[in-house]
Amino acid sequence: MTRPRSDLARLAPDGRAARQLMRSGAYNGHTAGMAPGHVQANLAILPRREADDFLRFCQRNPKPCPLLAVTEPGDPLLPALGDGLDLRSDLPRYRVWRDGDLVDEVDDIAALWRDDLVGFAIGCSFSFEEALLQAGVPLRHVAEGRNVAMYRTSLPTTPAGRFHGPMVVSMRPMKAADAIRAVQVTSRFPQVHGAPVHIGDPALIGIADLARPDFGDAVAVADDELPVFWACGVTPQSVVMAARPAFCITHAPGCMLVTDLLNHRIASF
């Protein structure tokens, strides 16, 4: 399933080309490396009743849940993120959840669409990782071809209606000078998690063992490095699952929504 990033960039040089591949059914794998320079997003789709609470949850927790765009109820199109972008067909794979349980993984959700569904596109760390690499900050999990290490923490989120739960963070090990540069670079990207939420001792945010991530793959932290932690887009997914809504659709892990937005256009200052 995993292809070299350079192949994917050739296959899908921009958001429209990436979405066309998904829509035609020609590709249903990971999107990391596709459409270089373009914003990719986490997806959550909820019935209107839960969607109102969830929108307030995102508003109150912008670091783990930076909202890029929300659909009109019942409308599967999201023109703010891409010309003709259709949430029913334009992601590689979707997960379908009923009462909080995963019940299916599919390439297309046209048959599941309802006129009370609301889609949420939430910023993803791919954008700031691209900015970090361009700034010369090495990312070990990228160099080693692994998924980033993610952890449940003791950091609270601010609840809204039925949605509540701890923040999930991603961790990248860095030398101190790179950690300082990483704060500067990622502060420019509030729409894709922004600045780190913690640096240093993992126990202070409730992480017992860096070698045992709750999601993704462990990476080594050298003696001369600091673990640097960012709020992670798995937080909204984890919070939604814990609330066990009657119905929900999300992207499958690593199979993101590829948009027409350019990373450098969402940078502040």
Place this chain on the structure above:
Amino acid sequence: MTRPRSDLARLAPDGRAARQLMRSGAYNGHTAGMAPGHVQANLAILPRREADDFLRFCQRNPKPCPLLAVTEPGDPLLPALGDGLDLRSDLPRYRVWRDGDLVDEVDDIAALWRDDLVGFAIGCSFSFEEALLQAGVPLRHVAEGRNVAMYRTSLPTTPAGRFHGPMVVSMRPMKAADAIRAVQVTSRFPQVHGAPVHIGDPALIGIADLARPDFGDAVAVADDELPVFWACGVTPQSVVMAARPAFCITHAPGCMLVTDLLNHRIASF
């Protein structure tokens, strides 16, 4: 000698009032707390021959030696930093060095002025400390009424002519969230040392024991805090002393040049 900051702010509400106090001989103490909101500066005065090398040293080492302004050779005025500002009389106290040895501490250097002297005003951490406090980041040494702790490090500077030597840093203990905020806040102030140069393990930059600073006063670092290190304006002074120039004048410790520049006007973005 030390008066409460509020007294000093009343005594010298702005740069001009502060300098008038010094010039008249009415005050020769520390300047911390004077002219709130105004940039204060480190001072180094060198004969033209050494000044050329030193100017290149500052240009190559902007983090420890951020140059605010340089005089014309022989001219003791520095209008870029203050209306009528006269380096011969407008600081509270000066130190006079010959062949690298401290030979005198005086309130006025009019009798020592020569037509080959060049004055350097170098940014000082007071400006970014004010910005940190305004951003709600606590500073322990300020709360405890101590001088900031400073250390010689193994971090090199880039030499220029006769000037070379290790970087001196100041250290402020902070919780991780405050350290992240402090990177953001101080990154806006490149003219007063800018972002930190190190966070975390002091041994990585050649500091053996945080409890034994080379200059200033030790402060405690709690278990849930990180030591955060900034390039320090003692670096140029230390480098100049090591070069043992035939003649040199500096400000006395804590007795800075108070300018008309406003801290918020030197902030980038």
